[in-house]
Every structure is written in structure tokens, then in C-alpha cells.
Amino acid sequence: MDQKMFCYQCEQTAGCAGCTGNAGVCGKKADTAHLQDELTGALIGLARAADGNHPTGTTHRAMIEGLFTTVTNVSFDNEALQRQIRIVHQEKEALIPRCGSCESRCGRNEDYDMRMLWTDQEDVRSLKSLILFGLRGMAAYAYHALVLGYMDEEVNQFFYQGLFAVGEDWSMEELLPVVLKTGEINLKCMALLDEANTKTYGVPKPTVVPLTVEKGPFIVISGHDLKDLKLLLEQTKDKGINIYTHGEMLPAHAYPELKAYPHLKGNFGTAWQNQQKEFADLPAPVLFTTNCLMPPKESYADRVFTTEVVAYPGILHIGEDKDFTPVIKKALALGGFREDTVFRGINGGTQVTTGFGHGTILSVADQVVEAVKSGAIRHFFLVAGCDGARPGRNYYTEFVKQAPPDTVILTLACGKYRFHDLDLGCIKGLPRLMDMGQCNDAYSAIRVAAALSEAFGCEVNDLPLSMVLSWYEQKAVCILLTLLHLGIKNIRLGPTLPAFISENVLNYLVENYGIAPITTPEADLKQLLGEA
Incomplete structure (x- = not known):
């Protein structure tokens, strides 16, 4: 072969x-x-x-x-x-x-x-x-x-x-x-x-998540699987070990059944593509529950564990018995940081907020509708998707920073790590930046869009709502196909268009759905706000 x-x-x-x-x-x-x-x-x-x-x-x-x-x-x-x-x-x-x-x-x-x-x-x-x-x-x-x-x-x-x-x-x-x-x-x-x-696990509630890691033994859990997190929390209860989420596991802090564990302390690190740098000197083990694993470097490979379908040769895999004892022993042996250690997001923030799923936003739908009708909120932007290492992704940070103060940013998936530690303030008591959760929580964004279109008596494409998406892997593909199935138009996609989209297929998407590549934050904001 x-x-x-x-x-x-x-x-x-x-x-x-x-x-x-x-x-x-x-x-x-x-x-x-x-x-x-x-x-x-x-x-x-x-x-x-x-x-x-x-x-x-x-x-x-x-x-x-x-x-x-x-x-x-x-x-x-x-x-x-x-x-x-x-x-x-x-x-x-x-x-x-x-x-x-x-x-x-x-x-x-x-x-x-x-x-x-x-x-x-x-x-x-x-x-x-x-x-x-x-x-x-x-x-x-x-x-x-x-x-x-x-x-x-x-x-x-x-x-x-x-x-x-x-x-x-x-x-x-x-x-x-x-x-x-x-x-x-x-x-x-x-x-x-x-x-x-x-x-x-209950309906997610808005929750402030610190980025500081407290002194003492701890475990970082990455991926997406909430069940694995629950099992780990159970097995580490009363053992003097704190648990920190990483990457797409961050939204777990918003679920009542998970946040009830007092040793679920906070979030460590940024998006998946930075793990080889961020894990290099980490005095704790890391458990990967799903995708987003990068080949571990030799300097920290002995501190990485996998479970479920995620696997890497030479890395200890936790099987179907879900006995996390090896991870727990490693955490106790490493001991963690000697003092509380403050980490910061990409923009210098020391905490982030998550938990703005459809259950939360729709509970204040009247407040949202009134803010739009009064002119306090001019436009919503869903700035969401995967993060990655390719140059050009700073576009999303600049887009959010430059979005006018009468606009609201909805976000989800790991692309938010570019900007979700920013403090954008509030409009009529509503945060201007709302994290809806993991990539699969695009469902929440769809539910909110459908509710708003019903409230305003218009089609989704007529709402003051624009989608500016970043993609990396196949979960972003199925979400994009869902948006196309729903007939949602004028999506901006970046940082590059998929290599598997042929010219004729791209032309079809452009002609029928108005899908377009991102350009610059300034130009795209003007276009999407109708100012171009």
C-alpha cells in the first residue's frame, strides 16, 4: 500500500x-x-x-x-x-x-x-x-x-x-x-x-468561572463529555484534589448537577491548539475525554490520560470500567502548585462567564424583545465556532472588539477563547457577551433565533442577527449543514473556506445561501449592519 x-x-x-x-x-x-x-x-x-x-x-x-x-x-x-x-x-x-x-x-x-x-x-x-x-x-x-x-x-x-x-x-x-x-x-x-x-445535569445557569488555579493537587479534564466529568468528580470527592476544566469542557460549570461539586474549581488554559505550550510545565495530570487531543510532547506525555474513543500510542487509556485511580494517583504525586496561581485569558481577563443557553435567554425573552424595540439593541452577532492555529483568527477578536456598543455578541464552542475574557458591559441589564456553551449548543442559538423570529413576526433571515463563524473540524461541518437546512443566509465563514468545497459547490452555496468568506472586521461589520 x-x-x-x-x-x-x-x-x-x-x-x-x-x-x-x-x-x-x-x-x-x-x-x-x-x-x-x-x-x-x-x-x-x-x-x-x-x-x-x-x-x-x-x-x-x-x-x-x-x-x-x-x-x-x-x-x-x-x-x-x-x-x-x-x-x-x-x-x-x-x-x-x-x-x-x-x-x-x-x-x-x-x-x-x-x-x-x-x-x-x-x-x-x-x-x-x-x-x-x-x-x-x-x-x-x-x-x-x-x-x-x-x-x-x-x-x-x-x-x-x-x-x-x-x-x-x-x-x-x-x-x-x-x-x-x-x-x-x-x-x-x-x-x-x-x-x-x-x-x-439540569438547565445551565449563568456562572462566573475563575481562571486561577488554587494550590494543591488538581486534575485538568478536557474534551466534551460531561458524563466523564461527573464520574471524575465522584471519584475525587473528599480526596483533596481540585478539578479544572479545559477547552470545550468549560460550559460544564453552568450545569447545576455538576457545579454542586465544590471541588470543581475553575478553568485552566485556553483553546485546544495551545495545549502543547500550556501543559508543558503543568504539575498535574490531564484527562482527555473526546477530541481536541494534540500529540503530547515528551515533556508531559506521562501526565496525559485518555478515555472513550480518544487514544494515542504510549498514553495510558482508561477503559470501560472508568476507574480513574491512575489519574488520581498522578495528581497526588505531582502535588499541584505550591501557591494559588493566577492565569489570564488571551485579553488579560482573570475570569469568564458561561451558561447562557436557550433556557436562560428565553427566560428573559420579553426583556430582549423590548431592548430591540426600544433601539437599545441594534443587532445580534453570533461569533462562534472552532479555534485553531492558522493565522487570521485574530479577525474574530477584532470583530468583537469593534462591534458597536448597541450590539450583542452570542458565542459558543472554543472559538470564544479569542475574546470571551473581554468585559463588554451590559445593555438594559443584559450582558453584551453571552457564552451559550459547547459547539453542540448551536442548538441553543437556533432556538433563540426561532423564538425571536416568532416574537417579531418575521423570518429568521429578517432578524437583526448575523452569523460570523470559524471552523476547524467536522462538528462545525454538520452545524453549517444544519444552518443551510434551516435556510439561514448570509453566513460569514473563516478563516479559510473548506478545501473539500469545489468551485461549483461553492457557487451553489453563494447563489442560494449568500455564504461568504470573512474579509476584514471593519468591512464585514459595515456590510452586516447595512452601513456599506
Whole structure:
């Protein structure tokens, strides 16, 4: 097998075209990339086998875990990938116990060769990539709901339907409806996860989170999985160990059932791409629960632990028993800081606020509507999405800083680390900067937009609301597809457009949805405020 890789699923892909050498920009090596392609091909084979058969709960789990494993910065471990491939093959064999008994409409159930996709006609490849990457992102949300005991049969079935389409020789006309359907089903998936989180941990409430790390032993927990955080909090209770969130785990502080633990103290560090610098001298272990893992440097690799589908060779993995004893022992051995240590956000702030989900904002909907009608609030900007290392992301900081004082900034996902420690003040008692949560909490933004459009008796696109988004990996793709499914127009996207969007597909998005790349904060603000 040619050991050169091909991967263009993330924003930082080499040359804005694709990683094609011996390793990707994310640190993934070519042999790992080939195994991820093999796993994807096996999942398409499973989707073919499921067509005309009846997948079980274990089949659904294999499908969701397999797709989630291939999201950027999740698994760098070849053994873990090979194990996942075997699980997928076992599930396919269980669906089709007799050779040649395939009842699928395509008449076959073999694994798909991903080289057929990467070398396909440009526009077909582009649409299939949107489906595939959207499914990978949606699988992450489905997984978080699954571990809390929540599943949706329509969501589960669409994973098979979408992957089936990726493996077929379909035209652009046949593929485009599947692209938009991916966005429609992802909306259901985000709603499912919102229900799972709020029914399990309560409705998020606005919460001030300090960035100071107190003296003594502590553990940093990163990723997105709230269940893993709850288990860690339980196992560290009364052990003299404090817990600090990192990255997308920050919004956990707003959930009543989690903030009730007094040793959940604060947040450490900024966005995921800074971890190799921020973890270098950290006197504490770090537990990664989902994606956003960068290859650990030797200086701190012995302090990193993984669990669930995230994995890295040589790093201790906490298995299904969820016994975090090794992490706890490491925290006690390292001892933490000798004195309280003050850390600051990118803009110098020493605390941040989170918890402005749809439950909070809609509870003061009358106040929001009145502020708009009185002219106190002129415009809302959703400045949200993934952070990353590519130059140009300072655009989002400057955009927020330059937004007029009669505008409100809604934000979510890790892109907020660029600016969420800023103090923008209030309008009529409403904070001008409101953090709605993790990337999946784009559902909250959608709920708020729908409520405002109903209150004002207009379409969402007629609201004084603009979306200025940053993207990095596949969860941002499925959210974008959801916004397109809802017909939301004039989205600004950056810092670069996806490499997997062909010219013709881009033209379609521009013509039908007005999607456009970011330019400069000054020009985009004038355009979005109707001042250009």
C-alpha cells in the first residue's frame, strides 16, 4: 500500500488543499490515516449490509463510535483503530450471517475503497465529503447522548443512509438532497443531546468561572463529555484534589448537577491548539475525554490520560470500567502548585462567564424583545465556532472588539477563547457577551433565533442577527449543514473556506445561501449592519 496519505477534512490541512505526505498537520501519520480510511470503508460496508436488514443497538453503537473515531484529533492509535475495524466487521457479519445473503438494493456488502472517493469527480467528491464529514461530526453528538442513555431511531438510521450514499455512484442531483438531509438530521441530534444533558445535569445557569488555579493537587479534564466529568468528580470527592476544566469542557460549570461539586474549581488554559505550550510545565495530570487531543510532547506525555474513543500510542487509556485511580494517583504525586496561581485569558481577563443557553435567554425573552424595540439593541452577532492555529483568527477578536456598543455578541464552542475574557458591559441589564456553551449548543442559538423570529413576526433571515463563524473540524461541518437546512443566509465563514468545497459547490452555496468568506472586521461589520 502507498503510505502517502490524503486528508483534507480539517481547516488547517496543508496548503489549504490536503495533507498528502507522510503525516498530517494534526500530527496523524500516514499509516493511521490509511486505517481511518479503512475504518470508514468498513462503516460504508456496514451501511450496505444494514440496508434491508435490522441493525441492533450494538450495531448502532459500532456505527457511532466508528464515525466519531475518525474525527480530527480523536485517535492517533493504530491498535485502537484496528480494534474498531474488527468490531464493525463483526457487526456486519451478524447482520448477514450467510455469505451472499445481501438484501441491500445495491446488491453488495463489501467494504468501500476510499481511494474511489478521493479520486472521484471534483464536484461529486465535494458533496460526498460534506455528507461524510457532516456524519462524523453528528456522530460525536450522538455518542455523547448515547452514553447518557439517549438514542433516536431516525438519527441512527440516517448514519446508514448517508454512508450508503457516499459509497454509491450517484450524481450531484442525487447527492445534494442527502447533504441537506444531513443538516436536518443533525438538528434532531443536537436537540437529543440538549435533552440528554439538561435532563441529566439540569438547565445551565449563568456562572462566573475563575481562571486561577488554587494550590494543591488538581486534575485538568478536557474534551466534551460531561458524563466523564461527573464520574471524575465522584471519584475525587473528599480526596483533596481540585478539578479544572479545559477547552470545550468549560460550559460544564453552568450545569447545576455538576457545579454542586465544590471541588470543581475553575478553568485552566485556553483553546485546544495551545495545549502543547500550556501543559508543558503543568504539575498535574490531564484527562482527555473526546477530541481536541494534540500529540503530547515528551515533556508531559506521562501526565496525559485518555478515555472513550480518544487514544494515542504510549498514553495510558482508561477503559470501560472508568476507574480513574491512575489519574488520581498522578495528581497526588505531582502535588499541584505550591501557591494559588493566577492565569489570564488571551485579553488579560482573570475570569469568564458561561451558561447562557436557550433556557436562560428565553427566560428573559420579553426583556430582549423590548431592548430591540426600544433601539437599545441594534443587532445580534453570533461569533462562534472552532479555534485553531492558522493565522487570521485574530479577525474574530477584532470583530468583537469593534462591534458597536448597541450590539450583542452570542458565542459558543472554543472559538470564544479569542475574546470571551473581554468585559463588554451590559445593555438594559443584559450582558453584551453571552457564552451559550459547547459547539453542540448551536442548538441553543437556533432556538433563540426561532423564538425571536416568532416574537417579531418575521423570518429568521429578517432578524437583526448575523452569523460570523470559524471552523476547524467536522462538528462545525454538520452545524453549517444544519444552518443551510434551516435556510439561514448570509453566513460569514473563516478563516479559510473548506478545501473539500469545489468551485461549483461553492457557487451553489453563494447563489442560494449568500455564504461568504470573512474579509476584514471593519468591512464585514459595515456590510452586516447595512452601513456599506
